[in-house]
Amino acid sequence: MDEDLKTIIKGEILQVQDLPTLPHVLNEVTKLVEDPDVSSEAIAKVISTDQVLSAKVLKMVNSPIYGFPGRISSIQHALVLLGINVVRGIIISTSVFDMMVAAMKGLWEHSLGCATACNIIARRAGFEDPEEYAVAGLLHDLGKVVTAVQLPDLHKTILETVAAKDLTYLQAEKDVMGFGHDRINAWLARHWGLPPNIREAMSRHHAPQLAEFYKPMSCVVHVGDFLVRLFEFGNSGDDQTAYLRPEALIELKFKMTDLDKVMDEMSDQLVEVSDLTF
Numbered sequence: 001m002d003e004d005l006k007t008i009i010k011g012e013i014l015q016v017q018d019l020p021t022l023p024h025v026l027n028e029v030t031k032l033v034e035d036p037d038v039s040s041e042a043i044a045k046v047i048s049t050d051q052v053l054s055a056k057v058l059k060m061v062n063s064p065i066y067g068f069p070g071r072i073s074s075i076q077h078a079l080v081l082l083g084i085n086v087v088r089g090i091i092i093s094t095s096v097f098d099m100m101v102a103a104m105k106g107l108w109e110h111s112l113g114c115a116t117a118c119n120i121i122a123r124r125a126g127f128e129d130p131e132e133y134a135v136a137g138l139l140h141d142l143g144k145v146v147t148a149v150q151l152p153d154l155h156k157t158i159l160e161t162v163a164a165k166d167l168t169y170l171q172a173e174k175d176v177m178g179f180g181h182d183r184i185n186a187w188l189a190r191h192w193g194l195p196p197n198i199r200e201a202m203s204r205h206h207a208p209q210l211a212e213f214y215k216p217m218s219c220v221v222h223v224g225d226f227l228v229r230l231f232e233f234g235n236s237g238d239d240q241t242a243y244l245r246p247e248a249l250i251e252l253k254f255k256m257t258d259l260d261k262v263m264d265e266m267s268d269q270l271v272e273v274s275d276l277t278f
Helices: 003-013 024-033 040-048 051-061 075-082 084-103 107-124 130-139 142-150 152-165 169-177 181-191 196-204 215-230 246-252 256-273
Strands: none
Touching: 024 040, 024 084, 040 051, 040 075, 040 084, 051 075, 051 084, 075 084, 084 107, 084 130, 084 142, 107 130, 107 215, 107 256, 130 196, 130 215, 142 152, 142 169, 142 181, 152 169, 169 181, 181 196, 196 215, 215 246, 215 256
């Protein structure tokens, strides 16, 4: 594929202001975050003006994914406990959710499953702030949704290629567009001003060994994605078994017994997570 066509596709994808469900509240929050003196109370106030969005955020933060079931009662409480990166990630994912359901059946469940797995893996690996790893898992396939919404004909061709050539969704994207949703994730994450650790995990979850600055987070999302596909929870666009990079397990210091324990916890939690629709 020539560079001109890539540029055209990038331009069309990045017209994210055309995506109707990204709330204007997010722009205000993004501006506020850039001010080091701004309080969590001020940010919470802005988010709380959108009542529907606030309800979605509270429902998400009280889900089993983040480990605070039923205990977070306000947006400000959520910001203090989880941090602005997590709350912003939840706003983006729940905003894109309506499109996700329409555009790619099963992708929301897959994303929730991946977020759940990432929290469990990050805790098992002894990392701080496992909720940030969960948000990276929640957002890891966002590029697929944006392609499906912005470029439906191209998306149709990708799905047809998955079926005809028996490829993974990522291989089919590269076959059709010359690049995959991991590249689109990098564009979107930069466009939305997401923090660099979540941005790198979104763009490197298929190749965590290439992550430069935040390898552990990329490895956690890679393993989470692999496990949730193994469980066949939701659908990420194909029914192939993903390849598990051994480098990811080495980075996390995981043995197969660790994976077994993560899967035991996942099977307990995925039942509850599957009810998390809006």
